[in-house]
Amino acid sequence: MTENYEDFISTVSHELRTPLTSIRGFAQTMLNSWDKLDDESKKKFLKIIEDQSNRLINMVENILSVSKLNTGNEKIILRDVSVKSVVTTVVQLIKLQYHDKNYILKINEKAPDILADKDKFQQIMMNLIENASKYSGQNNDITIESGFCPDNNFVSIKVINYGIGIDEKDYNTIFTKFSRIDNPLTRTTQGSGLGLFITKSLVEKMNGKIFVNSEKMDAEKSKITFEIELPILDIEKQARVKCVQ
Ligand SMILES: Nc1ncnc2c1ncn2[C@@H]1O[C@H](COP(=O)(O)OP(=O)(O)O)[C@@H](O)[C@H]1O
Ligand SMILES: [Mg+2]
Structure with missing residues (x-):
């Protein structure tokens, strides 16, 4: 638990890297082996890319919230x-x-x-x-x-x-x-x-x-x-x- 800015960046970057690595990996596999992959595998890989992108979106949303909460810039519209x-x-x-x-x-x-x-x-x-x-x-x-x-x-x-x-x-x-x-x-x-x-x-x-x-x-x-x-x-x-x- 820390308020330290560098720790924050390091925790957050680490978390972001995991889904990004997975998205890149599956995209590369599809590009390099397109002709060898059957439709089912292609679909499975695209599904993983979609899931991981959703995860990234939620994470980014949370990171933005922390920074807005810190600076008091979080606007609430009721x-x-x-x-x-x-x-x-x-x-x-x-x-x-x-x-x-x-x-x-x-x-x-x-x-x-x-x-x-x-x-x-x-x-x-x-x-x-x-x-x-x-x-x-x-x-x-x-x-x-x-x-x-x-x-x-x-x-x-x-x-x-x-x-x-x-x-x-x-x-x-x-x-x-x-x-x-x-x-x-x-x-x-x-x-x-x-x-x-x-x-x-x-x-x-x-x-x-x-x-x-x-x-x-x-x-x-x-x-x-x-x-x-x-x-x-x-x-x-x-x-x-x-x-x-
Ligand atoms: N539904 C749950 N059941 C058990 N433990 C939970 C649950 N929700 C949260 N926790 C505990 O609270 C911690 C903090 O949750 P959270 O702030 O969402 O962080 P994160 O999910 O990134 O670890 C989790 O790491 C976990 O240990
Ligand atoms: Mg959580």
């Missing part, structure tokens, strides 16, 4: 945003990369829109659902739940996955810049430790809150829940809706 439409888009994108995961959406249709910045909300959901996918075992379920209760003025969105749990002592640490918890899953996945820092900063800029909870299921598996609460658009609408969980 308007009404449908949780369901953003979550559906994000899950469609993430599914392309994590084919083995089973995504379960439990988004209550009756919950009102949230008052949020749509692009930033998408980035938040992207970070949380990507983490849930990255830090889960093979073929696991990932559930995204959203509900609303008029008593508290917030829509709650939960992202739940099963994997190596997070110790209570690390609940705060994971939201700080460059922090990653050392375990077999994080050792075998790429990451810069910036995602949750950005996520928390953006949630709070939109007057929301973020929580984490990790519950042991058995010796190896924990249920990990990241929950965000974001304010809703209008008080009147809120009064007409009953609790929908």
Whole structure:
């Protein structure tokens, strides 16, 4: 964990290099061996190039956010945003990369829109659902739940996955810049430790809150829940809706 500029550049460059190397490698293979490759292999290679490009886009988005958050230049434009439409888009994108995961959406249709910045909300959901996918075992379920209760003025969105749990002592640490918890899953996945820092900063800029909870299921598996609460658009609408969980 550091605020050091050079460390930042070195962590980030390292992370960017991995997908770039893969994109270049597969593009070169296709160019050099075009006539020898069957259609299925070509398609597979193009798919990898697409996945890795998507990864790069998300990373660049996160890096830009860190620099804007540092300089106080992150502009938030609040308007009404449908949780369901953003979550559906994000899950469609993430599914392309994590084919083995089973995504379960439990988004209550009756919950009102949230008052949020749509692009930033998408980035938040992207970070949380990507983490849930990255830090889960093979073929696991990932559930995204959203509900609303008029008593508290917030829509709650939960992202739940099963994997190596997070110790209570690390609940705060994971939201700080460059922090990653050392375990077999994080050792075998790429990451810069910036995602949750950005996520928390953006949630709070939109007057929301973020929580984490990790519950042991058995010796190896924990249920990990990241929950965000974001304010809703209008008080009147809120009064007409009953609790929908
Ligand atoms: N869903 C999750 N399950 C288990 N651990 C998680 C989960 N999400 C985040 N973490 C832990 O929090 C750390 C910080 O996450 P993040 O800021 O997104 O960085 P990165 O994903 O780049 O490592 C991760 O390295 C991991 O140790
Ligand atoms: Mg992450």
